[in-house]
Amino acid sequence: MDALARSVEGLAPTDVLQEAARHVIAEARAVLGPGGAPPSLDSLRAALVDDLMAHGPLREVVNATGVLLHTNLGRAPVAGTGLAEIGGSFRIPEVIVQGGAVLREVGATNCLHPRDLEDVMRADTGLVLEVHPSNYRLVGFTATVPTGERADIAHRHGVPLVVDAGAGLLDERCPWLAGGRPAWLTGEPGVRQLLGAGADIVAFSGDKLLGGPQAGVLVGSNALIDRIRGHPLARAVRFDKVRAAHLEATLLAYHEGTVASDIPFWNLATTPVDELERRAEQLRTAIAELATADVRPAVAAASAGCCAEEPIPDIAVAIHGLDAEAVAKRLRRGDPAVLVTIHDGAVRLSMRSVRSADDARLAAALRSALGCR
Numbered sequence: 463m464d465a466l467a468r469s470v471e472g473l474a475p476t477d478v479l480q481e482a483a484r485h486v487i488a489e490a491r492a493v494l495g496p497g498g499a500p501p502s503l504d505s506l507r508a509a510l511v512d513d514l515m516a517h518g519p520l521r522e523v524v525n526a527t528g529v530l531l532h533t534n535l536g537r538a539p540v541a542g543t544g545l546a547e548i549g550g551s552f553r554i555p556e557v558i559v560q561g562g563a564v565l566r567e568v569g570a571t572n573c574l575h576p577r578d579l580e581d582v583m584r585a586d587t588g589l590v591l592e593v594h595p596s597n598y599r600l601v602g603f604t605a606t607v608p609t610g611e612r613a614d615i616a617h618r619h620g621v622p623l624v625v626d627a628g629a630g631l632l633d634e635r636c637p638w639l640a641g642g643r644p645a646w647l648t649g650e651p652g653v654r655q656l657l658g659a660g661a662d663i664v665a666f667s668g669d670k671l672l673g674g675p676q677a678g679v680l681v682g683s684n685a686l687i688d689r690i691r692g693h694p695l696a697r698a699v700r701f702d703k704v705r706a707a708h709l710e711a712t713l714l715a716y717h718e719g720t721v722a723s724d725i726p727f728w729n730l731a732t733t734p735v736d737e738l739e740r741r742a743e744q745l746r747t748a749i750a751e752l753a754t755a756d757v758r759p760a761v762a763a764a765s766a767g768c769c770a771e772e773p774i775p776d777i778a779v780a781i782h783g784l785d786a787e788a789v790a791k792r793l794r795r796g797d798p799a800v801l802v803t804i805h806d807g808a809v810r811l812s813m814r815s816v817r818s819a820d821d822a823r824l825a826a827a828l829r830s831a832l833g834c835r
């Protein structure tokens with residue numbers, strides 16, 4: 463048991479490792495039954511690492527998947543160390559109905575006209591909700607009503623327009639980027655522009671394009687925000703100090719003009735391709751004696767269901783001629799865990815989603831995963 467616990471030293475506090483080792487050995491005994499050949503230390507170690515990955519403490523991860531806001535990794539990377547159905551089982555209409563409201567969908571799937579909106583307005587209509595199609599696009603024969611016109615219709619009927627913008631792009635012009643709005647953000651509405659067009663409340667996530675902590679952010683008219691804040695349910699979803707500090711630091715980066723350097727998502731998203739190429743070449747050299755690899759153009763995505771998967775130019779290191787699944791598994795189990803993708807039997811590491819500060823650790827993790835073939 464001690465040898466097993468020592469073989470994963472550092473993955474968790476010693477007593478936690480010993481307890482987990484005891485558990486893994488007991489399970490192996492139960493499976494083998496009396497008289498079975500004892501399992502190797504290696505296979506016990508693999509079972510222990512799986513156990514720790516499922517139930518153990520949080521570990522650092524190097525994300526080499528090319529998906530910048532990876533939902534399974536908690537979306538936006540943290541600064542510092544180291545009608546829609548959105549995904550999972552979150553459906554906005556179901557949330558609204560559970561809240562006790564009556565939801566009336568307006569228009570046809572592909573077409574919405576001003577008269578459609580006028581037709582559903584009733585004396586007891588509470589608000590008009592516009593939900594941004596974050597993770598899909600309608601193409602072909604389509605028509606919609608611009609936010610400004612929706613706001614006018616809502617206001618004529620004395621109700622507010624609430625826009626669920628999803629990703630939290632604060633301003634469509636991206637004034638925080640030297641080059642302005644990048645091509646992959648085309649079509650993503652800015653919070654500032656939605657408010658300017660007449661939306662009374664705009665809702666968005668803190669950890670998508672904003673680049674901060676997981677949080678639901680509401681901005682807009684003071685009177686409406688005060689009403690929401692005063693609702694008894696507001697206490698149940700209240701905002702804790704740790705998130706508040708993280709969100710404030712994120713917003714200050716926008717205020718100070720340090721977004722590209724201080725917010726990890728934007729730092730990753732705006733790294734020039736030639737810089738990615740240089741880093742990829744370095745990584746390829748670091749593993750040259752262990753594996754055949756090449757550096758090639760690739761595409762990354764912001765994702766987390768935003769920007770409808772518009773491609774972001776990327777550079778990848780592709781490693782050939784190995785059991786790709788086995789290498790990917792060894793990388794996942796390492797410390798730091800490294801997440802990669804597999805294309806055409808090759809292990810592929812996207813440079814766009816890897817922080818440059820992690821390059822040396824990534825090379826070391828890769829060398830160790832390739833060394834123990």
Ligand SMILES: *Cc1c(COP(=O)(O)O)cnc(C)c1O
Pocket residue numbers: 546548593594595596597626627628629666667668669677678766767768
């Ligand atoms: C992502 C998204 C949501 C859900 O945001 P969470 O941060 O997961 O709560 C809701 N609406 C839209 C349009 C989205 O893109």
